[in-house]
Amino acid sequence: MTLEPLLREHPFLTSLEPQYLALLAGCATNVRFGEGSFLFREGEPADRCFLIREGKVALEIAAAGRGPIIVQTLAAGDVTGFSWLLEPHQWQFDGRAIEPVHAIALGGACLRGKCADDPRLGFELTQLFARLAIQRLQATRLQLLDVYGNAHASAV
Amino acid sequence: MHPLSEPSAASPWTEPASWRVTATRRESDDTVTLELEPPAGQVFAFRAGQFNMLGAFGTGEVPISISGDPATGGPVLHTIRDVGMATHALCSLEPGDRVGVRGPYGTCWPLEQAEGADVVVIAGGIGLPPVRPAVYHLLAHRDRYRRVVLLYGARTPADLLFTGELTRWRSRFDLDVQVTVDTAAGGWRGDVGVVPDLIATARFDPATATAFMVGPEIMMRFTIRALQTAGVPDDRIFLSMERNMQCAVAMCGHCQLGPFLMCRDGPVFCHRRLAPWLNLREA
Numbered sequence: 001m002t003l004e005p006l007l008r009e010h011p012f013l014t015s016l017e018p019q020y021l022a023l024l025a026g027c028a029t030n031v032r033f034g035e036g037s038f039l040f041r042e043g044e045p046a047d048r049c050f051l052i053r054e055g056k057v058a059l060e061i062a063a064a065g066r067g068p069i070i071v072q073t074l075a076a077g078d079v080t081g082f083s084w085l086l087e088p089h090q091w092q093f094d095g096r097a098i099e100p101v102h103a104i105a106l107g108g109a110c111l112r113g114k115c116a117d118d119p120r121l122g123f124e125l126t127q128l129f130a131r132l133a134i135q136r137l138q139a140t141r142l143q144l145l146d147v148y149g150n151a152h153a154s155a156v
Numbered sequence: 157m158h159p160l161s162e163p164s165a166a167s168p169w170t171e172p173a174s175w176r177v178t179a180t181r182r183e184s185d186d187t188v189t190l191e192l193e194p195p196a197g198q199v200f201a202f203r204a205g206q207f208n209m210l211g212a213f214g215t216g217e218v219p220i221s222i223s224g225d226p227a228t229g230g231p232v233l234h235t236i237r238d239v240g241m242a243t244h245a246l247c248s249l250e251p252g253d254r255v256g257v258r259g260p261y262g263t264c265w266p267l268e269q270a271e272g273a274d275v276v277v278i279a280g281g282i283g284l285p286p287v288r289p290a291v292y293h294l295l296a297h298r299d300r301y302r303r304v305v306l307l308y309g310a311r312t313p314a315d316l317l318f319t320g321e322l323t324r325w326r327s328r329f330d331l332d333v334q335v336t337v338d339t340a341a342g343g344w345r346g347d348v349g350v351v352p353d354l355i356a357t358a359r360f361d362p363a364t365a366t367a368f369m370v371g372p373e374i375m376m377r378f379t380i381r382a383l384q385t386a387g388v389p390d391d392r393i394f395l396s397m398e399r400n401m402q403c404a405v406a407m408c409g410h411c412q413l414g415p416f417l418m419c420r421d422g423p424v425f426c427h428r429r430l431a432p433w434l435n436l437r438e439a
Contacts, residue, residue: 060342068342072349077357098345135353138378142350143338147372148281148311 003028006104010051011077012128020121027110031103039080039095039103046083046091048105052076055101060094068094072139082129084108170405172211172256173198177249178231183317186238187282188247189223191231192255200260202226204267204289205396205424208259209404210234212245219401219419220246222260223285225292235285235317261404263424265290266394267297270366274303276358276388278379280351280371281310284317286396286423287370291325298330303365305332305358309351309375312337313344332359351375355382362387370396377435380427393427 004025007013013021031050033039039050039057050057056075060068071093074080083091089108115122179191190210194200202208202222211217218240224233238247249255267290275294279287294304306325310316316335326333334354336347347354351371367383369376376395383393397418402410404419411418414433416425427434 056347058342058348066341070340070342070344070348073336073347075347075357139350139353142352142374142378145374146311146338147375148309148315148338 003030003104006030006053007051010053010104012051012079012132015128016124020124023114023118023121024106024111027107027114029105029107031105033097033101033103035097035100037097039097039101040091041094042091044091046081046089047108049082049084049108049111050080050095050103050105052078052080053102053104055097055099055103057101058096058098060096062094068096071143072136073098079129079132082133084111085126085129170258172209172217172258174254175232175257177251177253177255179251180249183235184315186247187235187317188238189233189235189285190246190249190255191233192257193231194257200232202232202260202289203264204293205264205286206260206262207286207398207404207423208232208234208257208261210236210246211242211256212249213254213256215242215245217256217258217402217404218242218246219261219398219404219423221286221396221423223288225296226289227292227296235282235288237282259404261419263422265293265368265424266366266426267293270368270392271300273301274305274360274365275301276305276307276355276360276365276367276383278307278351278367278369278371280308280375280379281315282317283370283372283375283396284308287368288318290368295325295328295331303332303360304330305334305360307334307336307351307354307358309336309338309354309371311339313340313346334358350378352378352382355379355386366392366394368394368396373397373434390428390431391426394424395427395430396423397425397430398423 002025004021007021007024052074054076056073058070059072060070062068080095173195175192175194177190178193181189183189204226207219207221209217210220220234220236223235236243236246238244277287325331336349340348367388399418400410401419402408406417406420
């Protein structure tokens with residue numbers, strides 16, 4: 001059974017034309033992760049990206065003596081990231097399911113191959129992931145600003 | 157000192173009266189709620205969004221939003237973050253201590269104007285206390301509104317305020333509560349991220365919704381953009397501003413922003429009025 005209908009329903013891909021969804025379906029696998037299990041771990045090959053359909057994923061970084069620090073959580077409608085797209089194709093964080101997760105995994109090598117074969121698809125996907133990267137960058141900048149810290153504090 | 161008339165939202169006290177602290181409650185490491193009792197025989201009334209000037213004697217006054225329910229009597233609640241000398245003195249008060257109070261001052265949340273449609277309440281950090289009276293009103297008159305959404309962000313899970321109340325609100329079927337923090341340790345099961353990113357997935361109708369927002373100005377700036385992207389028009393985005401308020405009675409001019417005095421024309425503003433002045437580099 002093709003996963004094209006599930007891809008069409010995912011908010012991240014709503015702007016993608018139908019013929020491209022059919023191409024992506026060839027790289028797609030339906031996956032599940034139990035609570036507490038890892039979708040990926042820092043340093044491992046980023047050979048897939050995950051379109052989350054249900055559940056919640058914590059992007060974590062392990063710190064010696066402190067335990068994991070959660071830098072972002074992702075939920076239904078989100079995508080895990082873009083490490084699959086650019087070399088060295090290596091995960092930069094741990095991705096842990098903090099709730100049972102249903103997702104569609106898209107094979108990284110498969111996606112890159114289809115993008116090389118069809119530059120228009122490559123452009124469309126790059127646009128989607130660039131938009132995601134900008135959104136994550138802006139959120140990170142806000143977090144770095146520490147807007148709730150004392151430097152920005154008022155009493156009211 | 158001349159005798160003070162009975163205060164109300166329309167005629168605030170203009171000289172501080174000595175109120176008694178009846179209880180204190182620590183909300184987080186640096187934030188305390190004071191329950192205050194007006195002088196005997198005097199009735200205090202306020203509208204959601206208004207503030208009082210509070211002063212522990214000898215340390216000056218600061219504007220503090222009233223964080224309790226405007227519809228109930230009893231002690232008047234103020235939730236204060238310990239960020240300086242005056243607020244430190246207030247946060248150090250104990251039951252039985254006295255505090256100087258004058259108010260209430262300022263504009264209020266346009267709760268009647270928002271009736272009949274969705275309402276999105278957005279708070280960041282110490283911004284939750286100023287909108288809490290509006291949430292009480294929305295819940296007390298739930299049939300007058302359609303969907304009600306509360307989006308709240310804080311620095312870490314330990315900095316979240318009113319956690320018991322948030323849990324109760326989350327258990328309601330007629331209130332959608334989304335809480336996020338900037339960073340968390342591994343055991344946290346809630347969301348980690350920034351408030352503006354909550355807008356895209358929040359369930360409300362941007363074509364008709366009204367947004368009430370309080371938080372650090374940078375947070376509000378990005379959240380306004382997210383609301384605009386979602387389709388909420390500027391004339392239904394309301395924010396509470398507190399810049400350099402000192403006298404609270406439109407006399408000193410410290411809180412001037414363009415043609416507005418925050419204490420007199422605010423703290424609650426419609427974004428459409430304030431937008432030309434909000435992002436000025438020097439104001």
